[in-house]
Amino acid sequence: MAEQASLKHPPAAGIEPIIEAKGLSQGQIVRKRFLGHAGAIVGLIVFALILVAAFSSVGYAGIPGWWKYDHEEVSPLVNDGVPTASLFPLAWGEHPFGQDRIGRDLFAMTMRGAQQSITIMVVIGLIAGLIGVIVGALSGYFRGWVEAILMRLTDVIIIIPALLLAAVMGQIAGNRDDGNWLSAFTSNNAVLALGIFLGLVSWVGLARLMRGEFLSLREREFVDAARISGASNARIIFKHILPNAVGVLIVNVTLTMSAAILTETALSYLGVGVKSPDTSLGLLISQNQEAFSTRPWLFWYPGVFIVLICLSINFIGDGLRDAFDPRQKKFNAKKAKDTGAPMAPEKTPVAAMDGTAADGSAAGGTRGA
């Protein structure tokens, strides 16, 4: 009776109406919160637009795109390569982003670069997520010597610089005539190989986080209940614990991915990532930074695309974090102070920043450098 009465009261000042009370499932609550996050929605739309434009315009894996040039094609310079796209009047023109010194179309090159960045990002996210979950789950769940070995392995990998691994990969990719399958694969799919190599080193931060989650979740009652009812270890890990840790996982995979884009562009800039004649956003900037005073557009467009992709991913990650964190309530300090309502708990720094802090080290120090 008392409960019903309190339900009829207007919600406490400063706290949004509690949507959990409406009997929604966990997925519905998360979706609702995510869709209510303006930044995340804008980020999602921007990222979707870039994704579609990048993959449909110059084509992918042999499928032709709608854009008339490709990133290696040289065409005669139009108006010394000045961009033809303009807002007033709204026009697209022959070379919307302009051309470089020898007449390659910058729009095609930028789109190709964005493709590469997104591919690498997804590959890193998948590999790092998979390895991170497995290592973190095993060491957090079984503890003992499994944990000792896996965590020492993580410690070793965390201090090996990503730059070095990229250089090694570049070397393997260069030995085309070696005839072994590894060099053949890396030289034919340089971008994919770079993503795989980087993924193999960026799982460490995730593994530590997942281990922490598993350490605390394995002590909970529902795990005991599952064990008593005869569930196997694998079932407890995948069916009982993992779904409870999926929020942390998704958020941090997103953040790993946004750090991965910067790692890839930085490595390409240093000349150990994607190599010419193929192109990438970092490589474009590295090739054209000397021409900043004469052809500034060659520098602006690739850079803006890096920032846009990375920013939209970061906003999506922020939205996901808000959506998944059950302690998070929209809370307005001013309103609460005015009416003297009890304060709602805020997100903890662990949930808020651990992902990014871990990614800094996961990227092997390339980020922030």
Next chain:
Amino acid sequence: MLTYIVRRLVTAALILLGASFLVYLLTAASGDPLAELRASNAPNREQLMEARSNLLDLDTPAPIRYFKWLAGASQCLIPFAGTCDLGRNTANQPITDALGHALVQTLTLVTAATVLAILVGITLGIITALRQYSTLDYGVTFMAFLFFSLPIFWVAVLLKEFGAIGFNNFLRNPEIPLPAAIGIGGVLGIVAAIVAGGDTRRRVLTGGIVFAVVTALLIYFSVTLWFKTPGLGPVVIAIAGVGLAYAVTLLTAGLKNRKALQSALIAVGVGVVAYFAIQPLLNQATFLMIVLLAIATVLVGVAIGYFVGGYDRGQSMRAAALTSFLVGFLILLDRFMQAWPTYFDNSRVRGRPIATIGATTPNIEGDFWVLSLDSFTHLILPTSALILISLAGYTRFTRASMLEIMNMDYIRTARAKGLSERTVVMRHAFRNALIPIATIVAFDIGALIGGAVITERVFSVRGMGFLFFDGIEHVDPNPVMGVFVCVAITAMAFNLIADLAYSALDPRVRVKA
């Protein structure tokens, strides 16, 4: 406790051994060390290749070379023996020497950037946490995300173009056109209005005042060509000093504490007198003298606070010491500005002071002030690039940490017993919010030496990152190993320090023995 530390150190040593073995093999496998010689058409090619093979000991397989390297490196563990041997690089220079130079370069580059980023980041984080969901909060959050998404090499090129080349062009004829002055004033006014907070009237008033002052100041600078011969002078130092005294007192003791305010103001007065007394001494300045003067300034401030006294001597001393330190900094700044025309007209600088590459102007000569200005103009671009990139993390982390603390029960208790908001924020909340931040800072200091491979490359600074990359390019494991060992040891040491500091600062957290 002791067992814990010993155990950590032993594991760290084992991890270091394993990782260094891997790094050595990876570097050795990362390419053909003779590639550049193979491609050359020098007549003595065979000889050169022979010499390089001997230098790098290429006839020995890489795993065995690692143990040879380890034998040399392990001699570094004997203190003061001077037998440290980390091998030589392809230019036949001992790695220990190269590391020494690189370390100095990297630390000068990264230290200022890190300290500033931490200070500004924590300040912004606290302000945004106190004003959660305000325009300021949203603005700073967006900026933090934006900076976090910027590739450093892109920022660096932009800074070179607009910060160095553009500003140098401006200095040739430092006149600010009236629309530009009004525009800059307007932007700063809007920023001030957003930062000010409070009701609309207060915001508009603050914004208006800032707009008027900035615009007038810029017009004054333009008319008097201030940027050619900058300077503060005793009057400006006195006015700014009084402002600082009020601000410092407000933060450390509260304006109600009259004794603290008095001691801060006395410190400003002493500073203005010292400004005249100290000028001849400053003409023969050295770095050591500046450090000693800084210490003396703080001591004078403490003494002023002690003699003024009051019911809480500590607060007066703190306020006076901080104020006198800041006033001393202003006097130093003024002296640097006096040296500016000399530096500007130096035959090596030729009127383009802000440099885009390197760490010093080659062959520059001059007194302490000119040389300091020279390294300052070289450091300003890489430092600002690094600050921009690392600011975001500190801001977000401090904000989250501060928000969590502000919702704690003990903060409500502090408010309930009638403490002023300043005391609640500065004494109860801020100090506790610093605990998690302290660990992050320790991590970052550990990573400092790893430095900034990309920043060093863009700005052509020959630091640790340069050495590392040089080793990779020449497929020479020795420099790579040297850098790696330095970075790994500091990183691990500071990780340990971070864990110990956390348990020392927060008694709820215990280290497992």
